[in-house]
Amino acid sequence: MPATIRDVARACGVHVSTVSRTFSAPGLVNAETRSRVLAAAEQLGYRPNRAARALITGRTTNLGVIVADITNPYFPPMIKAAQSQARLHDHHVFVADTDEDPAVEEELVRTLATQVDGLLLCSPRMSGPALEAVAGEVPIVLVNRIVEGIPAVLMDLDAGARQAIDHLADLGHEQLAYVGGPATSWTNKELRRASVSAAKHRGVRLTHLGPFPPNQVGGQTAAPAVRTSGATGVFAFNDSVAIGLMETLRAEGVAVPEQISIVGVDDIPQAELVRLTTVATPTDEAGRTAVEMLLQRDSGRGSRGGAATRAPVAGHRSLPTSLVVRASTAPPPPTTPAPRSGGRSRARAHDTDRRAGDDLTARV
């Protein structure tokens, strides 16, 4: 029923190849002919059939974005940015949700592979070897994961952990805890490593707790361990965990931030609502950048080109994080333990700042 290229050709007495070129290589067709073709196409409501085009060119002008859970507030900004960036290049995007299941993830990648020019894997849970195998079938860009030979965009977690630990140390905290996420999470591993390193650098003690599920329930579960750890400053795997923890502590009568300070990661919308201090990660920029890498890598490819023309594998791109100070952090209670003078004075200054402009948000 919809008009085909042949209908257009017939309508203006010209060969189909001319119509085709009018769209794909306008320079090769006479200006007068071109406008006749365009008029006819417009009038017939012609839209090129992408499937047919994909069949012969080998390029689909489609991208795929695969995430663990669309309802996790961390992902939507990334998806949105990816989609919008793709649209800039006249691409559409498939979005798939793996429900946190590596097997589903793998199957989705496989079935999607034939229909896209590239795949964006966001915080993938798949095994490294599986990822490498899959990268052989279809161009891939990873987000929040490093696998040898596969391009990736990452958050600068080293800096992020340093910002969080420094902030707590600046406030005067000397006993910290890192509340970890899932054991299988690459991000968790990195964050933990970076936290340990930053704590050592500042000369404060840091204990590791977990693993816990990466959501509010995980935070609730972590509460007892946090209390017995004796830490006055807590750095959590992500905002959801931090929020779950904060709410639970408060319900149990532990004042936050007066008795325990909490820092999260990601700066999801909920974090602002509960005034959680957190390390903001530029998820939207990650989505944009990843799509750009995919498209760049892809350009010049196609079924005819073959593997030889494939662009050299791009490297990793690291995105800057930034600390957002809100109302979940403050100096530790004065009683325990004996404060060092330097830390205390700095902490006092911070404290005053926070009370003065309580509804202000400082970005560091």
Next chain:
Amino acid sequence: MPATIRDVARACGVHVSTVSRTFSAPGLVNAETRSRVLAAAEQLGYRPNRAARALITGRTTNLGVIVADITNPYFPPMIKAAQSQARLHDHHVFVADTDEDPAVEEELVRTLATQVDGLLLCSPRMSGPALEAVAGEVPIVLVNRIVEGIPAVLMDLDAGARQAIDHLADLGHEQLAYVGGPATSWTNKELRRASVSAAKHRGVRLTHLGPFPPNQVGGQTAAPAVRTSGATGVFAFNDSVAIGLMETLRAEGVAVPEQISIVGVDDIPQAELVRLTTVATPTDEAGRTAVEMLLQRDSGRGSRGGAATRAPVAGHRSLPTSLVVRASTAPPPPTTPAPRSGGRSRARAHDTDRRAGDDLTARV
């Protein structure tokens, strides 16, 4: 590079049509041959090319979901459910974000139309005639919108508004306000109408405020109008507006719920965090249902079938809402205005309940 149907055919000395049938109509091919074909396909890593299949069958096994804003927490559960339901039927889904722009929406529909078997338009902003035109090109199911002749799934806003207004009236409020969303929003129109009707039915006064943007900023903007309206009970277009309003009122020293009660709509994750009383709408079920309607309508279609085989246009499906009572609603302050005895006594009871089990959530 990837194996084609021809490679498989050659590998097991059989014609391509037999291979094709092995997948699309296994009953027509001998069991022994079938297993030989399957083995060869498996060994060569053959996956049917969807573009080629789409080209000849006219069916893409793809669906599209179009929303105004992916980062609006209202939509992700709907997208997730739609995607998961589609996967059950071996379909993939495109997700597109219109950035609240009707023109973008229209263009996305047009470009997506050629690549999908059906489109899910969630709270579309497009004009009615434009929607009708588009529905002629590709099967469509609307969510949260009624347009003559186009199937739709809707929230039962009549019931929702009644639940909200009844709840406020039960608490003893006699002067209410409806804080409206965008003027172009169909949902807003319905909600407003239903609120007026419910208020009249209960014999309480209700004034309409707005329009306001459908987000927290909208709620902030609405605060002055709410205060001057004299209302003690507020029903807001959605949770985001309700939250923005609540936070602003509190910052200005107006106690919620002691001085003003607020009810939202949607029950987004943030609502639970700030203990907002709200009318929950089953967005995930909406996504699931809509996909089911789309697929059902689509089955038996295809390029060869033509319009004659198109199933009769499905009707509307209305989904039940439910009131979630949290801590943003309470009886009005005793001073203003003189309470009617019936309302008061009931309100007292409610009030006691709330204080007794403060962290409990009642679903009505």
Next chain:
DNA sequence: GACAGTGGGACAAACGTTTGCATTAATTGC
């Protein structure tokens, strides 16, 4: 006035499938 150069278009093959029809072989009914 023949000739190379060039711009514009037509021709046809190809992409990887599906599917109606023809063909063959095996089975059944009489």
Next chain:
DNA sequence: GCAATTAATGCAAACGTTTGTCCCACTGTC
């Protein structure tokens, strides 16, 4: 045992594009 049915497979056209190659009719040049 022969026609008629059924089961299994082969054959080839078709889907709507893109693109390499070929052809024609102009130009401008010597």
